[in-house]
Amino acid sequence: MTSGIDWTRPWFAPWREVGHPVAAALAAGRAPHEALNAASPAVRFVPQDALPARTAYEQFIFDSGTCPVRPGLHDFFNGLVWLRLPRTKRRLNELQAQAIAAGGIGGRRGPVRDAITVFDENGALLDAPAPLWEALLARDWQRLFVTLRPLWAHAHVLVVGHALLEKLAAPRKDMTAHVWAGPAPVGDPVRLDAWLAGECTAARLATKPFTPLPVLGIPGWSAQNENFSFYDDSLVFRPRKP
Known part of the structure; x- marks a missing residue:
């Protein structure tokens, strides 16, 4: 999964310090949430199956204070951003939760949730x-x-x-x-x-x-x-x- 990442590329180089140890742990057989948790105690990651059925991902993070992760590069990089920018990610999640509380999780996200997603x-x-x-x-x-x-x-x-x-x-x-x-x-x-x-x-x-x-x-x-x-x-x- 992460073995093909070239940390010398200019877009990956700023993430090497936080990302390389996590990638090494994954290569050694650690589960994604375990590899990310070992990198920083400030954010707690859990397996994807900890997310209950019919529960919004953003709402679960806000309520539980934990972030579900799946195998793959998508959640790997999301985890790295949580590790490096935890205050920002928590703030965005807080705004997501506020928007969900106000408007639910129907078909339309609204301008704030749309912007956060982008x-x-x-x-x-x-x-x-x-x-x-x-x-x-x-x-x-x-x-x-x-x-x-x-x-x-x-x-x-x-x-x-x-x-x-x-x-x-x-x-x-x-x-x-x-x-x-x-x-x-x-x-x-x-x-x-x-x-x-x-x-x-x-x-x-x-x-x-x-x-x-x-x-x-x-x-x-x-x-x-x-x-x-x-x-x-x-x-x-x-x-x-x-």
């Missing part, structure tokens, strides 16, 4: 010089990735969406992250967790404060983007709508 599955954080932010928010891809290319040496990207991390085990050009629309203190995990947990309010999330970033366009994330025709693909690098 970010939790596909989110990323960016610490970058102001000109890169301006180009990103304008979706001016040529300026962002070509004209301002040298500035990426001073930028830091952290993929926090566990579904996107899972997909990046087999990267494709069209993979696009939803980046939190504001500079994040990516370099300090404790500070980052506190900052992001504070940013996550129902009012803010309801606005879907994200901006798209095709991650393989980031310099150094794909050898193919060294040829600037890589960015001519309008199906991936889409202009901002009027």
